[in-house]
Amino acid sequence: MPAAPTAAPLHEVPISLGDRSYPIHIGAALLSDPATWAAVPPSTQALIVTNSTVAPLYAARLEQALEARHKAVHIVALPDGEEHKNWQTLNLIFDALLENACDRRTVLYALGGGVVGDMTGFAAASYMRGVPFVQVPTTLLAQVDSSVGGKTAINHPVGKNMIGAFYQPRLVVCDLDTLATLPAREFSAGLAEIIKYGPISDMALLDWLEAHIDRLMGRETALVAHAVRRSCEIKAWVVGQDEREAGLRAILNFGHTFGHAIEAGLGYGQWLHGEAVGCGMVMALHLSRRLGFVDAPFVERVTALLRKAGLPTVGPALGASRYLELMRVDKKAEGGEIKFVVIDRPGSAAVRGAPDALVREVIEHCCRPE
Amino acid sequence: MPAAPTAAPLHEVPISLGDRSYPIHIGAALLSDPATWAAVPPSTQALIVTNSTVAPLYAARLEQALEARHKAVHIVALPDGEEHKNWQTLNLIFDALLENACDRRTVLYALGGGVVGDMTGFAAASYMRGVPFVQVPTTLLAQVDSSVGGKTAINHPVGKNMIGAFYQPRLVVCDLDTLATLPAREFSAGLAEIIKYGPISDMALLDWLEAHIDRLMGRETALVAHAVRRSCEIKAWVVGQDEREAGLRAILNFGHTFGHAIEAGLGYGQWLHGEAVGCGMVMALHLSRRLGFVDAPFVERVTALLRKAGLPTVGPALGASRYLELMRVDKKAEGGEIKFVVIDRPGSAAVRGAPDALVREVIEHCCRPE
Numbered sequence: 001m002p003a004a005p006t007a008a009p010l011h012e013v014p015i016s017l018g019d020r021s022y023p024i025h026i027g028a029a030l031l032s033d034p035a036t037w038a039a040v041p042p043s044t045q046a047l048i049v050t051n052s053t054v055a056p057l058y059a060a061r062l063e064q065a066l067e068a069r070h071k072a073v074h075i076v077a078l079p080d081g082e083e084h085k086n087w088q089t090l091n092l093i094f095d096a097l098l099e100n101a102c103d104r105r106t107v108l109y110a111l112g113g114g115v116v117g118d119m120t121g122f123a124a125a126s127y128m129r130g131v132p133f134v135q136v137p138t139t140l141l142a143q144v145d146s147s148v149g150g151k152t153a154i155n156h157p158v159g160k161n162m163i164g165a166f167y168q169p170r171l172v173v174c175d176l177d178t179l180a181t182l183p184a185r186e187f188s189a190g191l192a193e194i195i196k197y198g199p200i201s202d203m204a205l206l207d208w209l210e211a212h213i214d215r216l217m218g219r220e221t222a223l224v225a226h227a228v229r230r231s232c233e234i235k236a237w238v239v240g241q242d243e244r245e246a247g248l249r250a251i252l253n254f255g256h257t258f259g260h261a262i263e264a265g266l267g268y269g270q271w272l273h274g275e276a277v278g279c280g281m282v283m284a285l286h287l288s289r290r291l292g293f294v295d296a297p298f299v300e301r302v303t304a305l306l307r308k309a310g311l312p313t314v315g316p317a318l319g320a321s322r323y324l325e326l327m328r329v330d331k332k333a334e335g336g337e338i339k340f341v342v343i344d345r346p347g348s349a350a351v352r353g354a355p356d357a358l359v360r361e362v363i364e365h366c367c368r369p370e
Numbered sequence: 371m372p373a374a375p376t377a378a379p380l381h382e383v384p385i386s387l388g389d390r391s392y393p394i395h396i397g398a399a400l401l402s403d404p405a406t407w408a409a410v411p412p413s414t415q416a417l418i419v420t421n422s423t424v425a426p427l428y429a430a431r432l433e434q435a436l437e438a439r440h441k442a443v444h445i446v447a448l449p450d451g452e453e454h455k456n457w458q459t460l461n462l463i464f465d466a467l468l469e470n471a472c473d474r475r476t477v478l479y480a481l482g483g484g485v486v487g488d489m490t491g492f493a494a495a496s497y498m499r500g501v502p503f504v505q506v507p508t509t510l511l512a513q514v515d516s517s518v519g520g521k522t523a524i525n526h527p528v529g530k531n532m533i534g535a536f537y538q539p540r541l542v543v544c545d546l547d548t549l550a551t552l553p554a555r556e557f558s559a560g561l562a563e564i565i566k567y568g569p570i571s572d573m574a575l576l577d578w579l580e581a582h583i584d585r586l587m588g589r590e591t592a593l594v595a596h597a598v599r600r601s602c603e604i605k606a607w608v609v610g611q612d613e614r615e616a617g618l619r620a621i622l623n624f625g626h627t628f629g630h631a632i633e634a635g636l637g638y639g640q641w642l643h644g645e646a647v648g649c650g651m652v653m654a655l656h657l658s659r660r661l662g663f664v665d666a667p668f669v670e671r672v673t674a675l676l677r678k679a680g681l682p683t684v685g686p687a688l689g690a691s692r693y694l695e696l697m698r699v700d701k702k703a704e705g706g707e708i709k710f711v712v713i714d715r716p717g718s719a720a721v722r723g724a725p726d727a728l729v730r731e732v733i734e735h736c737c738r739p740e
Contacts, residue, residue: 087457087461098529098532101706103701103703127532129536129615130535130536156464156468162498163496164496165495165496166500244499244500245499328471329471331474331499335473
C-alpha cells in the first residue's frame with residue numbers, strides 16, 4: 001500500500017471543560033486530510049460557512065476532505081468584513097440550513113477568520129437550539145484567540161459582540177498553511193493577540209516574542225506554530241478555569257475595552273479588530289501606569305514590540321467623551337461603571353474601575369488628532 | 371404594624387436541574403406583591419418585556435412591585451401575536467436594553483403569553499451572552515407549558531422555533547388572577563396543552579379533566595390551580611430527566627409535528643398554537659391507532675374532551691403533500707425522516723417514524739376541505 005500523505009498535527013492542545021472538552025490541532029496540511037476530521041460527530045449533512053475572500057482559496061479543499069464524513073456538504077459564503085457581523089448576515093446561515101432541510105445533527109464548519117467563527121458559532125448555538133460545530137480558523141488572530149473558548153456573537157450598532165452565546169466547538173483545526181495567503185495587515189493583527197498573552201500572564205512568552213519578532217514577521221512555520229501553541233495553551237488554561245467569564249476570563253479582554261471603543265467609534269471594519277486591540281493595549285498600559293501598577297519602561301517595552309509587529313500604537317482622536325460613552329456600554333461595565341483590564345504587575349492582569357479624569361488623561365495622551 | 375396583604379403561593383413546583391434549578395409559584399395576587407420577587411437576583415436595572423395587549427392590563431402592577439428590587443425598571447411592549455415572533459421583534463428587546471445601557475446583571479421579566487416568554491428567554495440567553503430572566507406567564511398555555519423548561523426561540527419563515535436556545539429562567543410566577551382577562555379562545559388553547567399531559571403520561575389526570583371540564587371552562591380558581599400544578603409537575607419531571615431533549619423530553623411535543631404544520635401552512639397567527647396542537651393531537655392519535663397502539667374508543671375519548679374544551683378537532687385542508695413538506699423541516703426530523711410523537715399505550719408516548727402512505731391517510735381522514 002502506498003504511504004498516505006501524513007498530516008499529523010505538530011501540536012495538540014486540549015481544552016478541558018468536562019463534557020464540552022475538545023482538542024485544538026495545530027499543524028500544516030491539515031485541511032485537506034480526511035484523517036483530520038475523523039473525530040467529528042457523524043452526520044448526513046454538513047454546512048461550510050466561509051466568506052467571499054476565503055471561499056475561492058480553501059472551501060473546495062475542505063469540501064473534498066469532508067466528503068468521506070458527510071453525504072452532503074453545502075457551502076455558504078458570507079460577505080467579508082466586521083461590518084457584516086450582524087443579523088442580516090447571520091440569517092444567510094439559517095437560510096442555507098433551512099433551504100437544505102438540515103436536521104439537528106448537521107455539523108457546521110467555520111472556515112475563515114474571527115467574524116466567520118463568531119457568526120458560525122452563534123448560528124450553531126441557535127439553530128434548532130444547538131447543532132455541533134467545528135472551528136477552522138484561517139487567520140492568525142482566529143487561531144490564537146477567537147476560535148478557542150466558545151465565545152460566539154454578532155454586533156449591535158451600538159456595541160460589539162452584544163448578542164451571542166457561550167457555545168463550545170467540537171474541534172478546532174489550525175492549518176498553518178492557510179496563513180500563507182493572509183495579508184500583512186491581518187498577520188500583524190493576529191500578532192497583537194499573541195503579544196497580549198505576555199503582559200497578562202507569561203513574561204517568558206514576552207521575552208521570546210521580543211527575541212523572535214523578525215522571524216515571526218517572516219512567517220517561519222516552526223516559530224508561528226510555537227506562538228500559536230503557546231497562545232492556545234494560555235487561553236485554554238484561562239477558559240478551563242472560567243468558561244463563562246465570571247471572573248478570571250475577563251483578563252483575556254486586555255486592550256479590548258479601549259479597542260472596542262476604537263472599532264465602534266470609527267465604524268466597524270475601519271481598523272481590524274487586532275489593530276484596535278493592540279492600540280487598546282497601549283492605552284490600558286498607560287492607565288495601568290497611572291494607577292501605579294507598572295512603570296514607564298514596561299509600557300514602552302510592550303509598545304515597541306507592537307510597533308515592530310506592524311501595529312498602530314496611537315489611537316484615533318474620537319475625543320475623550322466619545323470614548324467614555326462608547327466604553328460605558330461594554331459588557332464588562334456594571335451599573336454604568338467602566339471596568340478595565342489592567343496589568344497589575346508584569347505578567348499579571350486584573351479588572352479594575354478607574355476615575356473618569358484619569359481615563360480622559362490616558363485618552364488624550366494616547367490619541368492623535370486627525 | 372398592619373397586616374401586609376398575603377400572597378403566599380397556593381402551590382410551589384420545583385424544577386430540579388442542578389445549578390439551573392428554580393421554582394414555579396402558582397397562586398392568586400402574586401404579581402403585585404413585592405414578596406413574590408424577593409428571590410430574584412439583585413440588579414440595578416430590570417426590563418419588563420410584554421406586548422401591546424398585556425401592557426395596559428398588568429405592566430404597571432408588575433413595575434410597581436419590582437421597584438423595591440431594582441432602581442430602574444424599563445418596559446418594552448412588543449406587537450402582539452405569533453406572526454411577530456421573529457428577528458425584527460427580538461431586536462426591539464435588544465434595542466431597549468442597549469438604549470438604557472443595561473449591563474449583564476440586568477434581569478428580564480417576560481410578562482405575557484408564550485410568544486413573549488419565548489422571545490424574552492432567547493433575548494436573555496443572547497444579550498451579552500446571557501442575563502437572568504423571570505417568566506411571568508399571563509396565559510393558561512404559557513403557565514402550563516411554554517414558561518417551564520427553558521425552551522426559548524423565534525420562528526423562521528419556513529419553520530417554527532427554528533432559532534433559539536435552551537436557557538432556564540430563575541423563577542416562574544403563575545398569577546392565576548391574570549387569566550381573568552384571557553379571551554375564551556386562548557383559555558381553550560391552554561386547555562389543549564393541559565389535556566396533552568393525560569394521554570402522554572397520566573391517565574388519572576385525563577379522568578380528572580373529563581370529570582371537571584365544565585368547571586374548568588368556568589375558570590374556578592381552585593380547579594385551574596390544580597390543573598396548572600399537575601401540568602407543571604409532569605413537565606418538571608420530564609424536563610428534569612432530559613433538559614436538552616436528547617430523548618424523553620420529545621414526548622412533550624405530542625401533537626406538535628402536525629400542529630406546527632397547521633400553523634406554518636395557514637400562516638402563523640391564524641390558528642392559536644394551542645388550537646393547532648389540540649388538532650395535531652387528534653391527528654397523532656389517529657396515527658397511533660393506525661400503527662396499532664391504541665383503539666378507536668380511546669381516540670374518540672380524547673377528541674371529545676378537546677371538543678368540550680372548545681377546541682377545533684378537524685384540521686385545515688392544506689393537502690397531504692403540503693403537510694408532509696412542512697413536517698420534514700420539523701426539528702425532530704432526522705435525515706429527512708419525519709418523527710412523530712405517538713401514544714404507544716394510554717398514558718405513555720414514544721417517538722416513531724411512520725410510512726408516508728399512512729400519514730397521508732391520517733391527514734385525509736382528519737382534515738376537512740375548505
